Amino acid sequence: MKKVNIILFGIGNVGSTLIQQLLDAKKQWEKHSGVSVSIPVIANSRKALFNAAGISENWQKDFKKSAEKYKLEDILDFTKENDLEHLIAIDATASKEFVDLYIRLIQNGFNLVAANKVANTLSAEFYNKLRKELDYHGKYFYYETNVGAGLPIVQTVQGLHQAGEKVTKIRGVFSGSLSFIFNTFSENKEKFSDVLRKAGRLGYTEPDAREDLSGNDVGRKLLILARELQLEKEFQEIKIQSLIPEKLNGQTSAEEFQRRIGELDEIFFQHKKDQNKDHVLRYIGEIEVGSANLEAKLISEPKSTALGQIKGADNIFEIYTESYGDQPLVIQGAGAGAAVTARGVVSDVLKLSQRLN
Ligand SMILES: NC(=O)c1ccc[n+]([C@@H]2O[C@H](COP(=O)([O-])OP(=O)(O)OC[C@H]3O[C@@H](n4cnc5c(N)ncnc54)[C@H](OP(=O)(O)O)[C@@H]3O)[C@@H](O)[C@H]2O)c1
CATH class of the missing domain: 3.30.360.10 (Dihydrodipicolinate Reductase; domain 2)
Known part of the structure; x- marks a missing residue:
């Protein structure tokens, strides 16, 4: 079975709903889609929770107790040390600073799924550079929820x-x-x-x-x-x-x-x-x-x-x-709301997962 590792940035309205939807979808995906999903890292703007085996239903308590200050490097090192494959970084922030990290994520083996619209609305130069980098590294970027939330626009x-x-x-x-x-x-x-x-x-x-x-x-x-x-x-x-x-x-x-x-x-x-x-x-x-x-x-x-x-x-x-x-x-x-938006992100994750070899 293909094991997909989600690194989630942003655990606000959309991010926290998304965690629940992914944990709930896990069994069904294993049975019907041949995809096993795990969430080894979740982060907000200050702290990250690391668990190589994947977070559990108790993630909120665990985050309060064990999340630590982090830099992107810490996450990159963690994924390498634990041989985590089929990496998908989810951007459930609204942050421009986080988008500045996309290229490094791609260069370090990550695919991307974003609810955040920023990356697609910066200059055409950045837009094209991002796509070139994805092509060069054979990575994918899905962002269905950028327009119309969960609607398939x-x-x-x-x-x-x-x-x-x-x-x-x-x-x-x-x-x-x-x-x-x-x-x-x-x-x-x-x-x-x-x-x-x-x-x-x-x-x-x-x-x-x-x-x-x-x-x-x-x-x-x-x-x-x-x-x-x-x-x-x-x-x-x-x-x-x-x-x-x-x-x-x-x-x-x-x-x-x-x-x-x-x-x-x-x-x-x-x-x-x-x-x-x-x-x-x-x-x-x-x-x-x-x-x-x-x-x-x-x-x-x-x-x-x-x-x-x-x-x-x-x-x-x-x-x-x-x-x-x-x-x-x-x-x-x-065209808005945490539940429909998170569902759109889940759908992007599944589609992307099915394309990973
Ligand atoms: N809600 C909707 O209906 C909807 C629909 C379509 C698209 N979206 C998009 O979905 C995204 C998330 O929306 P939301 O309502 O969930 O926002 P939110 O509740 O404000 O949550 C944002 C999360 O991002 C984190 N964050 C901010 N900067 C970060 C950084 N540099 N690195 C890591 N994490 C960072 C925040 O952490 P802190 O708490 O530490 O600041 C927080 O956990 C936005 O881009 C929004 O436009 C939302």
Whole structure:
């Protein structure tokens, strides 16, 4: 049986859910997929827990008791000393510093699975260098959860493109938080600031909601998909409509922004009022492949369309291609949350494991 060794970086929301899902999947994989999975190292930004035989269900207690300060070198030495093969480093951090270590991991025999979007949204130069390094060392990199969390977006776009299908446009709601905000605001009579507060309480927005309202996260996802279609784009080239008024931008502290969010009410009330009948507000991402135009923006959409009908914090992706014609291929569902994201990572791990010899 093929034994795969997972080195997990990041044990927050996604990472800790992932550990449980991997431990639960172990028996089934051994029986049906010919893969035995073990997690010999888990780490956060400061400490790592080492166990050559693999961590157990008691990992949280063990981490508290036995995790030690570490450097990447310690992990590399540990995998060598213990002859750990079929190595997969999982990036469940949101860290740029950690991405700086990817190349060394690849050079030291690791394959990569990332929930972290950073590596795919840095410069095109780094993006290409990473892929060259993977090719040179015969290693793999999976990152399905970078867009749409557990929804199969990246693999679908990759599959269509690799099969020679001409993808002409991708359009949709790429952000769970902005989906919730505009789905709720469009349907109810609540003030925009009340909807924003509710989104925060439910854990949909980042602690500083401006991270969501800036549209940058949608921009990053557009860039990731555009690069799958071989569009050589940089983040700065994306047209992103920020929903944060100038007077409440980054110069203002998070606390002050929170105190003043009532100032958004009039702006969004006007957007709502200016719409045609039976229209709703949606914050969308759009890639026009022919013109290589990437845009994130607030639009008014007829209620009757697939985009106009989404609910809750769902994501929706419309993929237009030559063969599908005017009727796009549509993928819709929960585009955020630890359980679906971790499941997407588990699925990447299994696919990658099956390719390792
Ligand atoms: N939650 C979702 O719905 C979702 C969906 C799709 C993708 N993602 C992505 O998944 C990733 C993880 O999200 P999350 O919600 O689990 O975040 P989180 O709860 O904040 O956890 C982040 C973890 O990463 C660790 N970390 C930070 N820097 C590190 C470093 N340099 N080396 C090793 N570990 C480091 C943190 O350790 P400390 O505690 O020591 O800081 C923490 O354990 C993010 O990139 C996010 O964008 C999340």
